[in-house]
Amino acid sequence: MSQRRAASAPRQPRRLGVVVVDPLGIVRAGIGMLVANADGTELLAEAATADEALRAIARVRRSRVVVLVGLGLEEPHDASWLMREIRERYPFHAVLAVGANADPTSISRALFVGADGYVDKRVEPDEFFASIASVGEREMVLAGPTSGDVGQIADGIYRRRELDAMLTQREREVLAVAAEGLTAREIAERLGVRERTVTTHLGRIYGKLGVGNRLAAVRMAARSGLVSVGTPE
């Protein structure tokens, strides 16, 4: 190729690749348009489920892209699962959680499972776009949450660490299932263990957390983001 041409027209820096994952078509369309119409970004793929997203990301031939993950993803794999998977399989990709008025605990959970930031759908398009660009630059982004929320988000992560330090992995699993309101027998069935084992675990969990009953234990777990109570959005 001619050197002269290379010198007079330096190659354009590659645009930032973006993958949009959201269960709602209208949201994918809106964000997709924003990304496709902007100068610095390029829409690489969109997906409606977590599994579809992983397949799409596997096809992407880029070392670093930004994946926007809607917190409204649910069965069979939710947003937390997807963010954890991306973080593990593609450590160089950036993950930006996207929610609508998400509570601080949901944001804590997103950051805890490996998101690089959170952007709320209620922010102005300019700010939304700036968030994508910042997260592409390896900065952490919190667009939408207030000062008070920042403190609560940090507190959620802090509590989660505390809870993790106190409970074993098995105990956390038991607590997470218990939070769904199942009986000891139902929890045992779900986890494939005996009912006695579950009651032993629960007793030990209460002791470690210093609480007297399941409700108090579940409340601590919810404040730490270990379990989600209510909807993510």
Place this chain on the structure above:
Amino acid sequence: MDGAAIDLFVFESDPVLEGVIRLAAAAAEGVGDVTVVTTIDVEIWSAPRPTIVVLDLAGGLDLSAVATIVEHAPLARVVVLSDRDDGPVVLEAMRRGVYGFVRKPDGLHELAETLTQIAAGERVVPPELERSAVDELRRFARQAHAASVVETSITAREREILALAAEGFTTHQIGRRLGISPRTVEAHIAKLYRKLGVKTRLQAVARAATLGLIDLDT
């Protein structure tokens, strides 16, 4: 001005700064009487009406005092007055639930402005401080994430060995304590290195301590 003025309680041992806070309170809108306190008296603040509590961190208090006040007196709006404004301090203050963060060099006008906004029910943290708190949050969240990944991958035995290595025991000593051969200990340690992404025992201990997997103080 609508509604009753909000009373201000000040934890401040420096008479000059106390004077400055009084001036700021007088200049602020919506702020009523000023009372200087010398102890953290949650009795006063648990009154069923909002109060503003100004805490000077130089007066022998740490940020856990904020949590104590917020827990016992949910209507109290705590403002921290600090010499330090690095990310960890600001984030910790925000995590504990402060309404405002004022740096001492910011001066009288800033303080009066902050008190006015807090009396109106807003939270006030200067934008550049919030930025450094968010940077700190990133570090904190990444570390928490890394710790949880490692935590789910290491076994109870490996953790035991890590704790003994942190206390300075040699491979042989660890083996004797746990009733296993030194070669088995070494095999466990090799696996730990891989999971922690380190190459030496010292690095392994340091990394584990950073991630909160072991506690070096005890």
